[in-house]
Amino acid sequence: MSDHPGKPPTRDKPNVTFFKNGPLQIREPCKLFDGDTQKEIVPKKFPVYLCRCGGSQNKPFCDGAHNGMGFDGTCVPGADG
Numbered sequence: 001m002s003d004h005p006g007k008p009p010t011r012d013k014p015n016v017t018f019f020k021n022g023p024l025q026i027r028e029p030c031k032l033f034d035g036d037t038q039k040e041i042v043p044k045k046f047p048v049y050l051c052r053c054g055g056s057q058n059k060p061f062c063d064g065a066h067n068g069m070g071f072d073g074t075c076v077p078g079a080d081g
């Protein structure tokens, strides 16, 4: 098994994949919550793609708006959270 996108997950816990200049992908089913209301957001299916460009009309989900808007979502090498 592998941790690379498009490959089967290797862990029981959700993996989050950052797509270059695009959304976050969560492959494994997990609970999602609105940080303001604490209400659970239930995706229709997994994998789910979460917008990180701010352009989606269907937030928190990606609707493809990142394409063509010049969004640079390149991960910073060595980024520390």
Ligand code: FES
Binding pocket: 021, 022, 023, 024, 050, 051, 052, 053, 054, 055, 056, 061, 062, 063, 064, 065, 066, 067
């Ligand atoms: S990342 Fe796809 S619409 Fe924002």
